[in-house]
Amino acid sequence: xxxxxxxxxxxxxxxxxxxxxxxxxxxxxxxxxxxxxxxxxxxxxxxxxxxxxxxxxxxxxxxxxxxxxxxxxxxxxxxxxxxxxxxxxxxxxxxxxxxxxxxxxxxxxxxxxxxxxxxxxxxxxxxxxxx
Amino acid sequence: xxxxxxxxxxxxxxxxxxxxxxxxxxxxxxxxxxxxxxxxxxxxxxxxxxxxxxxxxxxxxxxxxxxxxxxxxxxxxxxxxxxxxxxxxxxxxxxxxxxxxxxxxxxxxxxxxxxxxxxxxxxxxxxxxxxxxxxxx
Numbered sequence: 001x002x003x004x005x006x007x008x009x010x011x012x013x014x015x016x017x018x019x020x021x022x023x024x025x026x027x028x029x030x031x032x033x034x035x036x037x038x039x040x041x042x043x044x045x046x047x048x049x050x051x052x053x054x055x056x057x058x059x060x061x062x063x064x065x066x067x068x069x070x071x072x073x074x075x076x077x078x079x080x081x082x083x084x085x086x087x088x089x090x091x092x093x094x095x096x097x098x099x100x101x102x103x104x105x106x107x108x109x110x111x112x113x114x115x116x117x118x119x120x121x122x123x124x125x126x127x128x129x130x131x
Numbered sequence: 132x133x134x135x136x137x138x139x140x141x142x143x144x145x146x147x148x149x150x151x152x153x154x155x156x157x158x159x160x161x162x163x164x165x166x167x168x169x170x171x172x173x174x175x176x177x178x179x180x181x182x183x184x185x186x187x188x189x190x191x192x193x194x195x196x197x198x199x200x201x202x203x204x205x206x207x208x209x210x211x212x213x214x215x216x217x218x219x220x221x222x223x224x225x226x227x228x229x230x231x232x233x234x235x236x237x238x239x240x241x242x243x244x245x246x247x248x249x250x251x252x253x254x255x256x257x258x259x260x261x262x263x264x265x266x267x268x
Contacts, residue, residue, distance in 0.1 A: 039194075050190070050191070051144075053233060054144075054191075054233045057229045057230055057232075057233045058151070058230075058233075060226055060229070060230075061226070062158075063155075063158070063224070063226055063227050063230060065158050065159050065161075065162035065163075066162045066165065066166060066171075068159075068162070068220060068221060068224055068227065069159075069162050069163050069166040069171065069172050069176060070166055070171040070172065071220045072172065072176070072216065072217045072220045072221075073171065073172050073173060074171065075220065076216060112223070113216075113219050113220045113223035113224075114220075114223065114224070
């Protein structure tokens with residue numbers, strides 16, 4: 001009889017302990033739910049304009065990361081070389097070439113950090129200015 | 132009071148943004164590894180998400196992690212010029228800057244794996260949404 005009572009008391013104690021731990025998890029879950037609902041209702045006011053901007057930017061296509069990485073280390077040296085070789089003063093007597101050199105120099109400044117564009121400009125400079 | 136459909140679209144959009152951010156980072160890191168292996172880059176660059184700078188917040192900013200951090204695995208401290216040059220290349224790419232901004236980034240950070248110095252830029256200063264850029268030409 002005593003053993004049975006003891007076992008019943010033990011199981012009650014275990015059940016109450018489990019009940020306590022379940023309540024804690026329940027409280028945490030409710031707090032999380034409240035935070036999510038508050039964030040959804042108050043933060044992130046995604047209006048139609050923001051959505052359309054996001055869609056527009058997403059549709060712009062893939063980014064050429066290879067060019068970004070290569071430009072980080074190779075663009076400066078190529079820019080320095082081209083800006084020196086294409087300087088308009090080097091073609092002073094030939095007015096046509098001076099105009100082309102001016103145009104190329106202007107575009108060099110615009111694409112200073114873009115290795116792909118700089119390579120295209122180099123090809124153009126070789127063809128038109130013979131550098 | 133937003134409707135259920137509105138809330139649901141926000142949840143879907145949030146997950147889509149997470150996916151796009153992850154894809155952007157994976158794309159950058161994959162290209163950085165390839166550039167190092169092929170000899171185009173002398174160091175490996177690694178992009179990751181950081182806390183960012185609260186002062187650079189804009190209307191698209193992520194609530195918690197709004198920094199795009201580029202770490203150069205060089206084994207030595209990069210010079211200030213090299214660090215600035217990497218940042219300028221990223222900032223001169225209009226398409227990349229626009230993508231970063233709409234994905235919730237507001238800060239660009241560049242630093243090397245050695246030393247405690249680095250550079251920070253506010254992405255909002257370099258954005259040209261709706262104007263097109265050099266990539267559109």
